[in-house]
Amino acid sequence: GIQVEQSPPDLILQEGANSTLRCNFSDSVNNLQWFHQNPWGQLINLFYIPSGTKQNGRLSATTVATERYSLLYISSSQTTDSGVYFCAVTSNDYKLSFGAGTTVTVRA
């Protein structure tokens, strides 16, 4: 099956800092989603982005499908941004394959 690798595994930020999370995948994809898992365990949809660039407030994402990677940008981080960020992809079917996640800790 398709392999999904996320980096870095852990990220500690000071409030107000910017950061970039990376997701590499091993095959062509027809779906790519970024999620934020909040402290209560809920997976919150951030972006559906199989290709191109999208922005939502302080968050933005870019997927370069031909080079098999996606980037999630967090600008002016806040303590509420803390949590685990997951990248998940599908390739020729509906099964999402998840990366291991990046744990982000934003300190006040």
Add this chain to the structure above:
Amino acid sequence: EAGVTQFPSHSVIEKGQTVTLRCDPISGHDNLYWYRRVMGKEIKFLLHFVKESKQDESGMPNNRFLAERTGGTYSTLKVQPAELEDSGVYFCASSQNAEQFFGPGTRLTVL
């Protein structure tokens, strides 16, 4: 619009007992999925329904797991008998197209 809901939020059972998890998808979503995350592992696909039909159950770990989707609406996932390694968080998701929306999960603890 209500999101995906799951019940219960947490279940603690003893090895050998039976547990049934329930998922209510977003209204109008034909696709319903089950995933799980066991301790220290990544979130893994279990199965996919299209309306009431099982489209793909390749991720179901063994025959102790049974999923149903009555009338193409809500779905249940039954584990019988439960084993220690079944402990983890079980997520349900639904979609109309490619983008999947997840419920809050059910944390299952088997003692």
